[in-house]
Amino acid sequence: MIDVQRLRVLRSVSEHGSFNRAATALRMTPSAVSQHIAALERSLGARVVDRSTRGVTLTRAGRIMVGAAESVAAELAHATRMVERLGAGRTQLAVATFTSGGRHLLPGALTRLTSAHPGTVVHIREAEPEDSLPLLREGAVDVALAYHFDGPLPCGQGSGPEVEWIPLLEDPLHVVLPETHPLAGRGVLDITELADEPWVFGCLKTEAYLRRYAERAGFSPEVRGTTTDYFFARSLVAAGVGLSLVPSVALVPHVPGLRAVPVGPPAPARHVGAAVLRRRGDPVVSTLVESLRQSVAGAVKTSPARAR
Template identity: 75%
Template sequence: MIDVQRLRILRAVAKHGSFNRAATALHLTPSAVSQHVAALERSLGAQVVARSTRGVTLTPAGRIMVGAAESVAAELEHARQQVDRLSTGRTRLTVATFTSGGRLLLPRALTRLMAAHPGTVLHVREGEPEHTLPLVRRGAVDLALAYHFDGPLPAGPGPGSGSGSGLEWTPLLEDPLHVVLEQGHRLADRDALDLAELAAEPWVLGCLKTEAYLRRYAERAGFDPEVRGTTSDYFFARSLVAAGMGISLVPSIALDPEIAGLRTVPIRPPGPVRHIGVAAIGRRDRPHVTTLVQALREQAEQRHEGRRSPHRRRSDP
């Protein structure tokens, strides 16, 4: 039988990359950590870590076991919540979200949740997907409103955090990125733009991931963008555009509230798109989670049906 405590220790080793750092985090000695890992390997009949002078890395068997450790941790947290509900009669639900998606989709969905389950104790925490998705996997939050660009869901710190580690991903909507320019810009009256047409423009962007995404697309278009500013807020980035610092690349759901004097122009396909969805584990026996996911889906559908075209969007006074 596999010892759950040894799985917890292996997960810490994977996260920290060494026995010493894992021991510090777990308040154990490095020798104790090493012994637990060795005992786990004996019980499995397989090596789970490769040891070297630079630390330890997971073997294929180790990656499988860390994924199992994440699932076990989530199930134990779920069981703790069920026991808590039995003793208090109330269900605690923790929701993680990124800023722009939470502002657009979450409030009305939470209202519906509370109407269906009025005794729910809600907690909301803000964070980017690379931080919140691992929290879902560990059971620290019940679900996360998140997004990803091209490719799989973002990995968090440490192995076992890819999209195949137990997450149920429910797609909600596609969120194309648009170019934001001053209304007097030479390209502001265009119906759509090729990214290559913007090769000579300076950029101010709303987050570091958007910059990385822009650079990837710009490389395909044959230029290296000049980025003059990167903020942590799309509204601030658009304010800098209005101040004449350059142009920006902004997801469609972050285009409100409008700022006077700006125009928004879509990028011709294939353009950059964010894929927004909700991640959870074990929804089948969790009616509160199921209700909230369904409410988020309905909010996304209403957004899709009622969204006015962003083409040549005006923000004039």
């Protein structure tokens, strides 16, 4: 039988890349970490790490076992929360969300959830997808409201519990510019038309997208501001600092004096969705996902971009 503690040690060795750093994280001695790994290898009859002067790397068997360790950790965390719910006599739900999704999509969904399941205690954690999806795998949250652009989900596919991605919204990006800008009256804009403009951003990922697009188009954007809040970025546009790229969902509340113009093909968009672990069958989670679908439908109808 595989010892769960040994799997925990292997996860830490994988995460930190050495016995010494794993020992520090686990508050153990390096010798104890080494003994746990050796015992795990004996029980498996296979090496799980390759040791060298530069640290340790996982073998193929080690990678398989780390995936199993992540699954076990998530299941134990989920089971612990279920037992805590029994003891407390109240249903609890942990949700991780990115900022603009939490601001514009989640509140209405939570109102419908608590109406359908009175007494549910909801815990919210603000986190970008690269953090919220691992939290989901680890069992720290039940639902992750997340997004991705033109790349894959940052959830470490291939190891740990299987994540189910439930698409909710294609959230197109718009160029936000002052109403007095010569191009503000256009119905659609090609980003190459704005190659000489300065930019401010409300998200590192939209900046990364523009830099990739600009590189393919043969220009280098001048970035004058980087924030983690789209409303802040739009306020900087209103102050004349530069233009911005903003998803439809984050175009509210309206900032006077600004215009949002759709980006022409290939139109960039955020793919917004809810991530859950498969085979949980939790009715509260199912209700929240359905409530998020309703919030998305309402957000699309009332979007300033759709109203024009």
